[in-house]
Amino acid sequence: MTTDEPLVLGIETSCDETGVGIVRGHTLLADAIASSVDEHARFGGVVPEVASRAHLEAMVPTIERACETAGVALYDVDAIAVTSGPGLAGALLVGVAAAKSLALSLGKPLYGVNHLAAHVAVDQLEHGPLPEPCLALLVSGGHSSLLRVTDVTSAIDPMGATIDDAAGEAFDKVARLLGLPFPGGPHIDREARSGSSVAIDFPRGLTSRRDLERHRFDFSFSGLKTAVARWVEARERSGEPVPVADVAASFQEAVCDVLVRKSLDAAATEGIEDLLIGGGVAANSRLRAMAEERASALGIRVRVPRPGLCTDNGAMVAALGSSIVSRGLPPSSYSLPADSSLPVTSVLAG
Amino acid sequence: MLLAFDTSSPTVTVAVHDGTDVVAELTSAETMRHGEQLTPLVDQALRQVGIVPRDLTALAVGVGPGPFTGLRVGLVSARTMSYVLQVPVYGVCSLDVLALEAFDTGVVTGPFVVASDARRREVYLASYDEAGLRAGGPDVQRPADVATALPVVGEGAALYPDAFPDGRWPLRPAAGWLARCVVEERAELHDPEPLYLRRPDAEIPRAPKSVS
Numbered sequence: 001m002t003t004d005e006p007l008v009l010g011i012e013t014s015c016d017e018t019g020v021g022i023v024r025g026h027t028l029l030a031d032a033i034a035s036s037v038d039e040h041a042r043f044g045g046v047v048p049e050v051a052s053r054a055h056l057e058a059m060v061p062t063i064e065r066a067c068e069t070a071g072v073a074l075y076d077v078d079a080i081a082v083t084s085g086p087g088l089a090g091a092l093l094v095g096v097a098a099a100k101s102l103a104l105s106l107g108k109p110l111y112g113v114n115h116l117a118a119h120v121a122v123d124q125l126e127h128g129p130l131p132e133p134c135l136a137l138l139v140s141g142g143h144s145s146l147l148r149v150t151d152v153t154s155a156i157d158p159m160g161a162t163i164d165d166a167a168g169e170a171f172d173k174v175a176r177l178l179g180l181p182f183p184g185g186p187h188i189d190r191e192a193r194s195g196s197s198v199a200i201d202f203p204r205g206l207t208s209r210r211d212l213e214r215h216r217f218d219f220s221f222s223g224l225k226t227a228v229a230r231w232v233e234a235r236e237r238s239g240e241p242v243p244v245a246d247v248a249a250s251f252q253e254a255v256c257d258v259l260v261r262k263s264l265d266a267a268a269t270e271g272i273e274d275l276l277i278g279g280g281v282a283a284n285s286r287l288r289a290m291a292e293e294r295a296s297a298l299g300i301r302v303r304v305p306r307p308g309l310c311t312d313n314g315a316m317v318a319a320l321g322s323s324i325v326s327r328g329l330p331p332s333s334y335s336l337p338a339d340s341s342l343p344v345t346s347v348l349a350g
Numbered sequence: 351m352l353l354a355f356d357t358s359s360p361t362v363t364v365a366v367h368d369g370t371d372v373v374a375e376l377t378s379a380e381t382m383r384h385g386e387q388l389t390p391l392v393d394q395a396l397r398q399v400g401i402v403p404r405d406l407t408a409l410a411v412g413v414g415p416g417p418f419t420g421l422r423v424g425l426v427s428a429r430t431m432s433y434v435l436q437v438p439v440y441g442v443c444s445l446d447v448l449a450l451e452a453f454d455t456g457v458v459t460g461p462f463v464v465a466s467d468a469r470r471r472e473v474y475l476a477s478y479d480e481a482g483l484r485a486g487g488p489d490v491q492r493p494a495d496v497a498t499a500l501p502v503v504g505e506g507a508a509l510y511p512d513a514f515p516d517g518r519w520p521l522r523p524a525a526g527w528l529a530r531c532v533v534e535e536r537a538e539l540h541d542p543e544p545l546y547l548r549r550p551d552a553e554i555p556r557a558p559k560s561v562s
């Protein structure tokens with residue numbers, strides 16, 4: 001099937017959001033989301049079994065809501081796309097099984113797609129065709145990757161990734177240290193606004209000359225998290241109050257500095273003029289501001305989808321599915337596995 | 351035309367019932383990998399009977415108890431197909447499916463027990479009366495706590511012969527018998543809600559531990 005404006009339904013269940021999106025070509029028609037984030041909050045992180053149970057309960061109601069919002073009948077859909085990896089195995093499986101049942105029942109083709117590629121493809125819903133090649137920085141609670149995107153449907157090369165914690169994970173852990181709620185990102189961002197980003201000189205992971213030799217475009221946030229913990233403990237031991245706003249601002253600055261510095265270095269090295277930032281951490285106000293400021297000095301354009309499209313959602317999966325259908329690529333089989341460690345080089349899974 | 355499937359055991363089982371009898375019944379070649387095997391088997395079963403999904407008038411699904419990950423594959427598939435095809439979906443306790451087969455085939459006559467593998471050295475267990483009707487359970491139990499000399503149907507007896515010396519066939523539920531449970535109304539029919547019987551493993555974290 002090759003068509004310019006396919007009507008595609010996309011399903012996303014790789015973590016704690018049950019997302020169902022519907023697009024026609026690259027026009028967004030619906031982006032229904034059910035989140036189990038509140039059920040995880042008291043555990044301080046996503047509990048896989050809790051997420052999987054929630055996906056089962058939310059799946060059909062979310063499909064229903066997406067169809068209502070889009071004003072389309074399921075039988076009119078041209079194709080079903082679903083995140084087949086990477087992500088939490090049990091959570092992915094619920095979405096993949098639902099997508100297969102939809103495809104089989106409707107007699108429509110099924111496309112198992114890569115979650116990271118979908119984070120890139122979603123930008124087309126907001127800013128039009130992707131400049132290719134472009135460089136994509138994807139940062140969330142589950143991933144921190146730097147990707148060279150030659151063709152979002154078929155050619156994505158990893159340039160760097162975190163070697164320990166994901167960026168969003170670092171935000172969650174530092175938020176907990178500071179007594180801020182889960183998920184930590186928005187709370188750190190808000191606290192940081194009234195703090196000083198130069199109050200404390202937290203370490204920038206993998207930026208020493210020696211580290212750059214082996215890990216030029218990789219990230220590390222575990223040492224930063226430990227440094228923040230040590231600093232806060234030392235303060236507490238000395239009986240002084242912890243300046244939450246300053247810690248938040250200085251920590252955030254350290255994370256953003258490394259992310260932006262390495263992204264721009266990669267863009268310059270590859271001669272790429274467009275940087276796309278996606279994933280939940282892309283909603284961070286300091287990251288957006290710093291990237292835009294430093295990139296424009298280098299003549300690099302920055303694209304960041306609006307926050308609702310940066311976090312995990314079904315529209316991103318539908319957007320990628322739509323690009324794949326337009327290219328006439330072959331559908332996945334009904335034996336498509338959920339692959340928790342699907343590499344980003346596999347945009348479309350068997 | 352009723353489509354039935356169960357993913358509560360290590361085996362995926364699919365059947366089609368035409369209102370008179372089971373007209374197709376398929377079992378997965380491999381154990382586990384429910385997500386990869388269910389839809390191809392459903393597709394194959396429908397083709398074998400020569401029908402398309404829109405010809406279906408009802409669905410039946412085993413609601414467990416069983417290992418959660420596989421169980422959910424069956425349930426989300428049944429719910430999604432039911433929604434798309436606008437046909438009812440009936441949930442049946444998977445232990446009842448084993449019980450009906452054992453009862454109807456004369457493997458058991460008096461009161462008996464059905465026990466399946468709940469992992470972690472436990473079993474999912476239900477007891478049945480001499481008419482083959484469920485009298486207790488399903489529960490999750492340690493075999494030694496519920497040891498019995500009664501006939502025990504299902505994999506539990508094979509795994510824990512000390513507690514269940516009188517093991518009987520069948521070992522795992524078969525979708526043909528699940529279909530009969532629904533068509534002949536021989537078991538309690540439920541909404542397609544999973545019988546987890548256990549809470550998720552999750553601990554509320556303590557205060558952050560010291561790093562220095």
Ligand SMILES: [Zn+2]
Nearest residue numbers: 140142279312
């Ligand atoms: Zn993501």
